Amino acid sequence: MKRAKKRIAVIGGGITGLVTAYRIKQQIIKENLPFELIVLESSLKVGGKIQTIKVGENYFDLGAESIDIRYPEAMELINELGLSDQLVYSKGNKPDIFFYNKLHSLNYPTYKGIPVRKMDIWKNDLLTFHGKMASFKDNIFPLKPLDKDIEMSTYLKNRFGEELTEHIVEPFFSKIYASDLDEMGIKSSKEVIYSLEQKYGSLSKGIKHHPELLDGSGNYVTFKKGLSVLTDKLIEILEPHIQTSKKVFEIKENLEGTYIIDINRKEQMRVGAVCIATPVTEYSKLLNNETFGQVFDQVETASIGYILFKFKKDAIKNEPEGFGVVTPRRSDSFVTSIVILNKKWDFLKDEESVFVGVSFGRKGEDLLVSLSNNEIEDSILKDLEMILGITEKPIDQIVKRWPDAIPQYTVSQEGKIKEIIELLSLNYPGIYISGIGLEGFGINQCIGQANKTSKKLVAHIKKQNCI
Numbered sequence: 001m002k003r004a005k006k007r008i009a010v011i012g013g014g015i016t017g018l019v020t021a022y023r024i025k026q027q028i029i030k031e032n033l034p035f036e037l038i039v040l041e042s043s044l045k046v047g048g049k050i051q052t053i054k055v056g057e058n059y060f061d062l063g064a065e066s067i068d069i070r071y072p073e074a075m076e077l078i079n080e081l082g083l084s085d086q087l088v089y090s091k092g093n094k095p096d097i098f099f100y101n102k103l104h105s106l107n108y109p110t111y112k113g114i115p116v117r118k119m120d121i122w123k124n125d126l127l128t129f130h131g132k133m134a135s136f137k138d139n140i141f142p143l144k145p146l147d148k149d150i151e152m153s154t155y156l157k158n159r160f161g162e163e164l165t166e167h168i169v170e171p172f173f174s175k176i177y178a179s180d181l182d183e184m185g186i187k188s189s190k191e192v193i194y195s196l197e198q199k200y201g202s203l204s205k206g207i208k209h210h211p212e213l214l215d216g217s218g219n220y221v222t223f224k225k226g227l228s229v230l231t232d233k234l235i236e237i238l239e240p241h242i243q244t245s246k247k248v249f250e251i252k253e254n255l256e257g258t259y260i261i262d263i264n265r266k267e268q269m270r271v272g273a274v275c276i277a278t279p280v281t282e283y284s285k286l287l288n289n290e291t292f293g294q295v296f297d298q299v300e301t302a303s304i305g306y307i308l309f310k311f312k313k314d315a316i317k318n319e320p321e322g323f324g325v326v327t328p329r330r331s332d333s334f335v336t337s338i339v340i341l342n343k344k345w346d347f348l349k350d351e352e353s354v355f356v357g358v359s360f361g362r363k364g365e366d367l368l369v370s371l372s373n374n375e376i377e378d379s380i381l382k383d384l385e386m387i388l389g390i391t392e393k394p395i396d397q398i399v400k401r402w403p404d405a406i407p408q409y410t411v412s413q414e415g416k417i418k419e420i421i422e423l424l425s426l427n428y429p430g431i432y433i434s435g436i437g438l439e440g441f442g443i444n445q446c447i448g449q450a451n452k453t454s455k456k457l458v459a460h461i462k463k464q465n466c467i
Contacts, residue, residue: 006035006465008457009261009271011248011286013041014048015064016434016446017277018234019077021241023454035461038271039238040263042247046235049402050443052226055310058348058355059226062306062400064443065339065357066090066220067227070213071444073451074230075221081233083223090220092323092343098387099126099167099328105321106168109207110215111193113168114160116207127163134161138202145198149185149411155194156181159203171326171336185411190445224347227443251276251286257430257464273430273461275453280407280435287428295420301404303369304336304361307380310396311354316340317389325387334360334368335383353395358384373399407435430460 010021021039028035039046049063067074078084096103097113106113108120115121121132138159146155152173156165170181173191186194192213196206207213223229235242250262254270261269276286281301284293323344326337341355342348348355358380361369368376376399384390424431434453 006461007269007271008035008037008273008275008461009269010037010039010275010277011261012048012275012277013039013043013046013242013244014277014446015050015231015443016450017041017048017275018046018231018238019447019450020275020277020434020454020457021238022234023451024458025238025241027454027458033458033462033467034465035458037238037241038269039242040246040248040261041242041244044244046242046244047228047231049405050227050231051400052228053398055308055355055396055398058351059224059228060308060341060355060357061222061226061228062308062398063402064227065306065359066222066344067443068219069221070219071442071448073444073447077447078221078230081230083229083233086223086225086229087221088224088345088347089218090222090323090344091217091346092340093217093321094215094219095172095322095324095326095337095339096320097126097168097171097328098325098333099331101386103318103320103325103387106215107321111203111207111213112172112215114164114193114203116204116214118204121164126167131161131163131167135164137161138197143197143201146187146194149187151182151411152184152186152189152191153181155186159193159197167328171328183411188411189441220344222345248286250288251431252288253428259431272464273432273457275432275434275457277434277450277453279404281404283433283435287431289423289427291423292420295417299407302362302406303401303403304359304405305369305376305402306400307358307360307377308398308400309356309358309384309394311356311390311394312392313352313354315354315390315392316356317391319388327387329362333383333387334379335387336360336362338384338387356384356388356390369401369403406441430457430464432456 008024010017017039021037024037051063052059052061069075096105104124104126108123109116118136121127121135153165156169173181193203196203200206200209246263248261248263249265251274252260254260258270258272259274261271263269276283280296280299283296324337324339327333327335335358337359339357341357342351360380368379377397432453434449
């Protein structure tokens, strides 16, 4: 039992679980703590939604495609791991928007498509006259602090008007959240628009103080050998602690504040603290608690997909000004975003072929993910013909599905989830949930959450062992 009280288990080997375990190991070494660390991953491979493949001499990512460095967490970790000299910074400015059957470039300063200089909205025809006038709402009406969270779409429409929100902001957000802005909370999403407006009174004033947030070249990074460079480094450090093909089916309370983990329905492990860094769909299965299940079983998810196409060099007849394209929900397209990878990454510039990465699937539009590869390819190729003028068949293509990948927390669920986290700390001390969406979306947010969770885990187990 003494040994069990000193054992920390991290369930899930995605980026959140890996960083959580890495930070725990750091603290164990730094303070010479007598604790045992174990990472349990259900699949054969660790890395979660960071998945890199090699095509010829180049590396491509089929999950997370790059890291947005306008947030600091990932860069801090990359520098700490000594990987910064391997980084490649994005080129090609920012995506165009495909709407009204044509491409619209936003050739003025923006944050997620929103013009920083209000008058720039007159430079394109994405909005009607009424829509352009409505975009000035945040200059006219004073900002009121929110007593409680509201839907992201409601907040944005109140600040920037309905058309700007639906035609411009929504396609940039869907690329990240794969979600319905009519359900997500502006506060709970951790979207920086809200925090900037709260601090400075308007987005324009906030961006003046934080010009590094502007859309443009250099916003994103990857490694020449793909984002797996980051996870591979963490795996290398954590290798003695990682156990693969270890699916956790249940966590049960045990004596003296410990827990029993049921692994593969045939072995049990006793631990003193647990981090659940799995998809949200697994939460209620692991803890047999009715209240816990009622909340998380109601969380819907969006399934997404990605296709990597290889075309002849001159296949794109309608090339965007930026490195790719995003599409509004109202467009007649399955595509959520397109990245012309040769344009975004310098190391692909000299290729004789052009590589195009296409993301598809968002809440309410994820049926396509369940179709066969041929059906998916046919549908996306029709969209590429409409958007980029590509009529040739691809030289090669790779389809990757991510079923139930993105949780879709509604505004009402956010409050319930906070209650659940409090319930955990009271009734299940030493168990912490740390999944995507709880602290925002994206690699930076996953790393930030892991940094916090690791400290809570070590603090708990030190207290439990009177250290």
